Amino acid sequence: MKTKFISPATVKRLPRYYRYVLQLEKQGIKKVSSKELANTLDFTASQVRQDFCQFGSVGQQGYGYDISILKETLLNILGLNREYDVVIVGAGNIGKAVANYPGFKNDGFKIKAIFDVEPGKLKNYDIKMIEDLTSYVETENVDIAVLAVPMDVAQDVATIIEKSGIKAIWNFSAVDINVSEDTIVENIFMSDSLYILSYMIDKKQ
Amino acid sequence: MKTKFISPATVKRLPRYYRYVLQLEKQGIKKVSSKELANTLDFTASQVRQDFCQFGSVGQQGYGYDISILKETLLNILGLNREYDVVIVGAGNIGKAVANYPGFKNDGFKIKAIFDVEPGKLKNYDIKMIEDLTSYVETENVDIAVLAVPMDVAQDVATIIEKSGIKAIWNFSAVDINVSEDTIVENIFMSDSLYILSYMIDKKQ
DNA sequence: TAGATTGTTAATCGATTAACAATC
DNA sequence: TAGATTGTTAATCGATTAACAATC
DSSP states (O other): OTTSOOOHHHHHHHHHHHHHHHHHHHTTOOEEOHHHHHHHHTOOHHHHHHHHHHTOOOEETTTEEEHHHHHHHHHHHTTOSSOEEEEEEOOSHHHHHHHHOHHHHHTTEEEEEEEESSOEEETTEEEEEGGGHHHHHHHSOOSEEEEOSOHHHHHHHHHHHHHHTOOEEEEOSSSOOOOOTTSEEEEOOHHHHHHHHHHHHHHHO | OTTSOOOHHHHHHHHHHHHHHHHHHHTTOOEEOHHHHHHHHTOOHHHHHHHHHHTOOOEETTTEEEHHHHHHHHHHHTTOSSOEEEEEEOOSHHHHHHHHOHHHHHTTEEEEEEEESSOOEETTEEOEEGGGHHHHHHHSOOSEEEEOSOHHHHHHHHHHHHHHTOOEEEEOSSSOOOOOTTSEEEEOOHHHHHHHHHHHHHHHO
């Protein structure tokens, strides 16, 4: 499946296509045109066709795109055709929010354990100690670590995660973390988003 | 201040510059070169100079950029030189996380009230009923509404927010919301970020 | 002064838009 | 078949990179 090169600009749009196609499928809709997609998602029809063209022909001239084919294609490209084992590191507000996020499980992300500096319980998990993360990873498979600790310890904990052998970090910690080239980091910088919002408010006035 | 046009690509980078410059200031550092900035932030030195050039000369040849001037400039451009009155709509996990997010207050975002469908208490706020939002906005100034409700009611609540006269929405609700042209929406789509992460994991294998 | 580094122009690269033949 | 809509090429636009004179 992952044969062709997909441009970065297109990759960024894939999740939005996928989410919208899921929604259409739920509504029982069978096909969609590039024009309809473009209208809803605020892209252009050209852009949609250029994007879809990158992963080979998924549409039919005169008809449009078949929802179930499109969904399957996007799901495969995004790597959502498998399960991911996840640990949450940091059981504060963000860690809790992620643990309770319903979409998480539906998409195949399975929370295996939660770590913190304080023992306790979260959902139906006994919170484990961060110092036990390394030994945990020795016996259990972990694909993704959710980094949800305070910013002053984020780098240290990131280093622990990296050394433990976990290859992907979903970083909520509000600081850029330095890890080796082959560790994948995807950031949620809430403050950056808020700054963009205040920029836009300010610009309008 | 907001005289020159700043390109969208540059705008997206502004929060990262700002965050890093704050960090340097805290460390007592007085100047920084485009090269140093580029190394840390994974931009290129050319890019940094092109970006900064857009808001007029803030550097000095042979020296670099003065941290305090740079910080002040970025702060002004981002609109962080004032306070914003914020209401949180939805007191679930995400609403709680935002309410407790420490950076929030430091940056001048002031939580004035929290709304939900269930009464209760969060931090030191008595949770108000969502149906009272409109009357609340009639007497109180609100610049930003944080939309943190379940996805199935997100559009309805967004419409209530919009009709109440609030002009900016920080949307955590995992669905695209439709509002009028002059309402500013900034989205945090956690699932999109997660999909990009699984895409990158899958691509590497 | 000499070295360093900006500010800015020009060249390159990538992404978006426009257009239309192919074809369902 | 006729109408609709894709797939794809070519044109345009915007962003990044390279280069270097200006100058601190």
